[in-house]
Amino acid sequence: MPKYAPNKMPPEVKRRYFELIRSGLSGSEASQRVGVSLSCGSLWFIDAGQVAFTDVPISSRFLSQDDRIEIADGLLGGEPVKAIAAWIGKSYQTVYREIARNSKPDSRYQPWYAHGQAHLRRRRPKMRVFEADAELARVVAERLERRWSPGQISRWLRRRWPRRTTWHVCTETIYEAVYRGLIVPVSPRLLRTARTYRHRRGRGSSRDGALRRCTTMKPIRQRPAAAKSRRQAGHWEGDLIIGAGQRSAIATLVERKTRYAVLVPLPRGHAAGSVADALIDAFTALPAGLRRTLTRDQGNEMFQHARIEQATGLRIYFADPHSPWQRGTNENTNGLLRQYMPKSTDLNSYPHHELHRIAPELNDRPRVCLADRTPVQLMRRWHRPGTARIRDDP
Numbered sequence: 001m002p003k004y005a006p007n008k009m010p011p012e013v014k015r016r017y018f019e020l021i022r023s024g025l026s027g028s029e030a031s032q033r034v035g036v037s038l039s040c041g042s043l044w045f046i047d048a049g050q051v052a053f054t055d056v057p058i059s060s061r062f063l064s065q066d067d068r069i070e071i072a073d074g075l076l077g078g079e080p081v082k083a084i085a086a087w088i089g090k091s092y093q094t095v096y097r098e099i100a101r102n103s104k105p106d107s108r109y110q111p112w113y114a115h116g117q118a119h120l121r122r123r124r125p126k127m128r129v130f131e132a133d134a135e136l137a138r139v140v141a142e143r144l145e146r147r148w149s150p151g152q153i154s155r156w157l158r159r160r161w162p163r164r165t166t167w168h169v170c171t172e173t174i175y176e177a178v179y180r181g182l183i184v185p186v187s188p189r190l191l192r193t194a195r196t197y198r199h200r201r202g203r204g205s206s207r208d209g210a211l212r213r214c215t216t217m218k219p220i221r222q223r224p225a226a227a228k229s230r231r232q233a234g235h236w237e238g239d240l241i242i243g244a245g246q247r248s249a250i251a252t253l254v255e256r257k258t259r260y261a262v263l264v265p266l267p268r269g270h271a272a273g274s275v276a277d278a279l280i281d282a283f284t285a286l287p288a289g290l291r292r293t294l295t296r297d298q299g300n301e302m303f304q305h306a307r308i309e310q311a312t313g314l315r316i317y318f319a320d321p322h323s324p325w326q327r328g329t330n331e332n333t334n335g336l337l338r339q340y341m342p343k344s345t346d347l348n349s350y351p352h353h354e355l356h357r358i359a360p361e362l363n364d365r366p367r368v369c370l371a372d373r374t375p376v377q378l379m380r381r382w383h384r385p386g387t388a389r390i391r392d393d394p
Contacts, residue, residue: 001075005353009036009040011069011073012046012268013034013035014070014112015065015069015152015268016033016034017030017031017034017036017041017044018044018112020033020034024271028073030055036053037277044112044342045353047288048125049284050245052099061350062088062089062118063088063098063118064271065111065112065115066268066269066271066273066274067088067090067271068098068102068111068114068115070084070087070088070094070273071088071098071099071109071111072109072110072111072114074087075099075109081095081096081099087304088272088273088301089272091343098114101117102114102115102117102118109327128177128180128182129166129173129177130173130182130183131182132290133166133167136166136167136169137177137182137183139167140153140174140177140183141183141184143156144178144184144190149191150171150174150175150178150191151171153174154168154169154170154171154173154174157169157215161215171266176312178190178191195231203297216306217298217318218315218316218318219317219318219320220316220317220318220319220320221316222317223292223293223295226292227238227256227292227293227295227317230256230257231257232287232292233255233257233258233289233378233379234255234257234259234289234291234292234293235255235256235257235292235293235294235295236253236254236255236256236292236293237253237256237294237295237296237327237329237330238251238252238253238254238279238295238296238327238330239251239252239271239296239297239327239330239331239334240252240266240299240301241272241325241334241337241338241341241347242347243328243344243345243348244343244344244345244346244349247346247348248266248272248346248347248348249269249320249339249347250263250264250265250266250333250350250355251263251264251265251266251270251275251278251279251282252264252330252333252337253279253282253294253330254329254330254333255290255375255379256329257334257378258375258378258379259329259367259369259375259378260363260369260375260376260378260379261337261359261362261363261375262282262334262359263337263355263359264278264279264281264282265278265350265352266278269335269350270301272300272301272302272303272304273304275301275304276298276304276305276307276308279294280307280308280312281309282312282377283308283311283312283314284311288313291312291313291314292310292314292315293314293316293317294314294315294316294317295316295317295318295319295326295327295330296316296318296319296327297318297319297324297327298318298319298321302316302318333362335360336362338364340358340362341358360376363375363376363379364376381388
């Protein structure tokens with residue numbers, strides 16, 4: 001990539017700039033808010049191309065803006081495509097197709113340009129083929145009445161009308177039209193499976209379930225005995241509290257011996273990269289003696305657990321699927337936090353100073369399991385020298 005000044009800004013600044021543009025702000029206002037010159041913002045805008053659209057979340061099997069940023073960073077750093085694919089939890093074929101399909105004309109992969117191109121390609125202003133062509137719908141309906149499968153109909157259309165390419169519809173197009181009722185009214189007798197809806201299918205290395213196929217994942221049974229017995233501080237449990245519509249989240253950390261809770265905001269979302277960055281910042285702020293182990297569930301937000309271990313010195317272990325009792329301390333703490341942050345609320349609406357108020361208040365409650373002492377009292381002996389003193393009970 002060119003090395004002029006606009007490309008030296010952090011990706012977070014560029015991301016915020018494009019978010020402001022998509023929200024309706026002018027280029028000069030967006031540049032001013034993120035702290036760059038108008039000419040710098042204009043170069044970003046020209047380089048990215050079409051960005052004036054609302055970036056709404058879609059299925060996790062599609063590449064997101066964050067995925068494309070990580071692809072661009074990996075390519076810039078000379079990483080192999082297979083390593084980039086493993087990093088973001090996608091198949092390497094998906095990443096190869098993405099680079100070939102959405103690179104700029106000069107063969108340079110620019111993440112915001114690529115995201116805009118994908119958005120434009122996804123829009124479908126044209127009518128569906130069976131809505132636009134009633135004659136084709138009639139012909140296909142006749143074959144369905146004769147118990148032909150969509151695959152047989154698709155091949156027959158190509159044989160019967162080889163030059164009429166507008167009628168060369170694929171099997172999936174016929175299935176979709178049947179399920180939408182575009183050919184004939186939806187009925188169980190139309191298809192051999194007797195289905196009246198699309199059966200969800202998937203294959204390949206998608207983000208869904210990617211962590212569970214990770215061979216470096218350490219199970220909870222390998223966790224040291226000191227973590228299980230609670231005789232030693234520095235062993236943590238972690239989880240996410242999810243907000244309304246799964247559009248916001250806060251990471252929660254609880255120390256097993258002292259029950260000391262830490263709230264970690266996730267303003268950039270709860271994708272694997274954002275969660276890893278936030279947890280690294282949270283744990284590196286703690287003394288080394290308090291960074292021993294972390295026990296998590298098998299959520300895909302922990303896909304980059306190896307990077308967290310390398311940056312913090314933690315050893316991360318994963319509970320068995322559908323076994324929340326193996327992280328009971330964290331589950332209980334999340335229940336207490338719901339007093340402050342009820343379900344179906346936007347967690348991004350809680351400013352950082354509000355989270356800094358909630359955590360100390362929770363840590364200042366006496367606990368029966370601690371002989372009516374507070375987590376703050378027990379944590380004081382391990383608190384890092386030189387930081388603000390943790391207040392004790394009078």
